[in-house]
Amino acid sequence: MQELAGQVAMVTGGSRGIGLAISRALADAGARVAVIGQDATRAATAAAALPGSGHAGYACNVADPAGVQATTAQIEKDLGEIAILVNNAGITRDNLLVRLRDQDWDDVLGVNLKGAFNTIRAVAKGMMRRRAGSILNVTSVVGITGNPGQANYSAAKAGLIGLTKSVARELAPRGIRCNAIAPGYIETDMTAGLNEEQTRGIREKVALGRLGQPEDVAAVARFLVGPGAGYITGQVLVVDGGMVL
Numbered sequence: 001m002q003e004l005a006g007q008v009a010m011v012t013g014g015s016r017g018i019g020l021a022i023s024r025a026l027a028d029a030g031a032r033v034a035v036i037g038q039d040a041t042r043a044a045t046a047a048a049a050l051p052g053s054g055h056a057g058y059a060c061n062v063a064d065p066a067g068v069q070a071t072t073a074q075i076e077k078d079l080g081e082i083a084i085l086v087n088n089a090g091i092t093r094d095n096l097l098v099r100l101r102d103q104d105w106d107d108v109l110g111v112n113l114k115g116a117f118n119t120i121r122a123v124a125k126g127m128m129r130r131r132a133g134s135i136l137n138v139t140s141v142v143g144i145t146g147n148p149g150q151a152n153y154s155a156a157k158a159g160l161i162g163l164t165k166s167v168a169r170e171l172a173p174r175g176i177r178c179n180a181i182a183p184g185y186i187e188t189d190m191t192a193g194l195n196e197e198q199t200r201g202i203r204e205k206v207a208l209g210r211l212g213q214p215e216d217v218a219a220v221a222r223f224l225v226g227p228g229a230g231y232i233t234g235q236v237l238v239v240d241g242g243m244v245l
Ligand SMILES: NC(=O)c1ccc[n+]([C@@H]2O[C@H](COP(=O)([O-])OP(=O)(O)OC[C@H]3O[C@@H](n4cnc5c(N)ncnc54)[C@H](O)[C@@H]3O)[C@@H](O)[C@H]2O)c1
Pocket: 012, 013, 014, 015, 016, 017, 018, 019, 036, 037, 038, 039, 060, 061, 062, 063, 087, 088, 089, 090, 091, 111, 138, 139, 140, 141, 182, 183, 184, 185, 186, 187, 188, 189, 190, 191
């Protein structure tokens, strides 16, 4: 028995990297996945390659509240009521604090933090009416520890942890859970710019001695949105190979 059979899951940034691995894991568990990406073709291609059937791809900028409302309405029309929301879309615009431009701050906060608010607000009403739902926010270890050169990104990811806990408290009486995953360094396009020396430096800090793979995060996401985590809400689960022990 697949534990997410019959459920619709919306995964933002689901067409590559960690989001694609999460989309695959949820599809493997029986969910019908709405893959949200910035590009319609890439989202549709990713959705078509997922295991099982009933998946679809959508282009949507999560930072745009009206676009998010329209997209969630379309998903519910096409696939059915959204039972699972994974806020994975994220960007970086790294720079030292004094060199950060207003745009770098606004863009990163807009996608990583406001994007999650936009999607949660859009799906919450339906979940509340049905008295069921599971929300998962992909934050980062740097939202806990901070990181030089990532003031904007760390602030957004820390904000996402506050959002997770508030949503968990507010929606728990309606049977809705909200948790977060904080990955460490995961090998994706986002971290592809690191040079060999930087990669070695990170590996030395990771207790398990290797960088993470998207599948390491996806397995935990599958657990957290599923029935096995039915008594877990408001938590931040660090998936970093023991880097910030
Ligand atoms: N890779 C890591 O080491 C790492 C570590 C901690 C946290 N994270 C977080 O994990 C998540 C996924 O990261 P990744 O490494 O797979 O990165 P990635 O760059 O490979 O993927 C990010 C995805 O988000 C989508 N996206 C970006 N802006 C968007 C927007 N405005 N609207 C809709 N979609 C948008 C992109 O299209 C892409 O599919 C991000 O939230 C990231 O901050 C990554």
